[in-house]
Amino acid sequence: MTETDAATPRERYRSQVRAEIKEHAREQIATAGASALSLNAIAKRMGLSGPALYRYYAGRDDLITELVIDAYRSLADALQAASAPGPDPAALAHAMRRWALDDPQRYLLIYGTPVPGYHAPDHVTLIANELMTMLLDACSVTPPDRPTTPLDAHLENHRDWAAHHPAPPAVLHRALSLWTRLHGVLSLELAGHFAGMAFDPALLFAAELEDLLAD
Amino acid sequence: MTETDAATPRERYRSQVRAEIKEHAREQIATAGASALSLNAIAKRMGLSGPALYRYYAGRDDLITELVIDAYRSLADALQAASAPGPDPAALAHAMRRWALDDPQRYLLIYGTPVPGYHAPDHVTLIANELMTMLLDACSVTPPDRPTTPLDAHLENHRDWAAHHPAPPAVLHRALSLWTRLHGVLSLELAGHFAGMAFDPALLFAAELEDLLAD
DNA sequence: TGCCGTTCGTTATAAGTTGTAACGCCTGCA
DNA sequence: TGCAGGCGTTACAACTTATAACGAACGGCA
Secondary structure: OOOOOOOOHHHHHHHHHHHHHHHHHHHHHHHHOHHHOOHHHHHHHOOOOHHHHHHOOOOHHHHHHHHHHHHHHHHHHHHHHHHOOOOOHHHHHHHHHHHHHHOHHHHHHHHOOOOOOOOOOHHHHHHHHHHHHHHHHHHHOOOOOOOOOHHHHHHHHOOHHHOOOOOOHHHHHHHHHHHHHHHHHHHHHHOOOOHHHOOOHHHHHHHHHHHHHHO | OOOOOOOOHHHHHHHHHHHHHHHHHHHHHHHHOHHHOOHHHHHHHOOOOHHHHHHOOOOHHHHHHHHHHHHHHHHHHHHHHHHOOOOOHHHHHHHHHHHHHHOHHHHHHHHOOOOOOOOOOHHHHHHHHHHHHHHHHHHHOOOOOOOOOHHHHHHHHOOHHHOOOOOOHHHHHHHHHHHHHHHHHHHHHHOOOOHHHOOOHHHHHHHHHHHHHHO
């Protein structure tokens, strides 16, 4: 998935084992969450002893980091595919929602509670920028038609994160709202905080989206 | 804080030690997150040996559960205080934001990524209902004046979670939006996803709130 | 005042975890 | 065919949560 098939047999074998390790890690995370990831358990399931894994990953953090990068890459691909027919904020939002519900722990791996000490490597911020660009592209069609808000004025002077993008402040505003509303519904839903409430989160999601695009 | 001062000296001593354990746990969580909570470390800092703590808490989960309940209680109190002058959704929202920023890990303890296997005890759902009631009370003033949405219609038939509350569907809708928008901005902010973006999340938060109350 | 039981804190132990070190095999390259 | 490097192993260290068993201290009660 990430490693290209290499020239030498050794490297090919190595990347194959790395992929297999990640596969086991993914399914373990999907069922028990990232905090329950155990290198020992993965090793046992692969029929080899604990320390063997350290030939392939420097440690737990290294493995998780690569899973995070894979998750980002997968999300970026999904959103890219959704934007293929043309930029459309609603299509983008629904694609992201589908992607999250398809594997909740993978979503939480990216947007869930972070480990306080952990700092993301550059790869991650690069893909995050890519996601932001797609979001801005989608929000650039049908730009909002409403009076300037205080946030718009603020974003006029604090748009470093979109310096490369020609979108006007109102579009930046809309992109941020889309992102946070999406995440607001999604993360509470995935965390089970709607559990006993018996309403359909998809409709709340749709309502938030429609309200955003109605301006 | 939670235990009442008891009759016998033994019980008084016991509740005092329990409180001291929680105090250490709280500050440990505040700096390193809930996943890094170590009973051994707490014991050492209190000058006693590891297994001694098991006289006071059945285990790690038991301690965390009590911290979660305390956090809910603290949040409920903060929102109660904010609602004292009279129901006001904006005041409630800002109180919740202040409470979260005051101790991010405490907020994440409640609304962060949950452990897949874990199931909250009844106390928690009771306080959660209390929070929901305050939210509905606040949203009941200045009810939204807008045409009925599909979500409104859906909530008409799926309002078990607000069965005891007389609020109309549009108010339920607004309460849900307030909650999810609040959490959307807050959790991304606390997770550091706005890190390199250099805009002020407080203004985004204010804009989301104003948009919600403008209808 | 003295006794006696409950509770507390201890050490020892079990079963985990991550991660390092040292050793041998086996592969694949020259 | 030889040999160097990668690979997997066992052994070990330093952690963690959690239980068991023992001794001491404390408090209620006669």
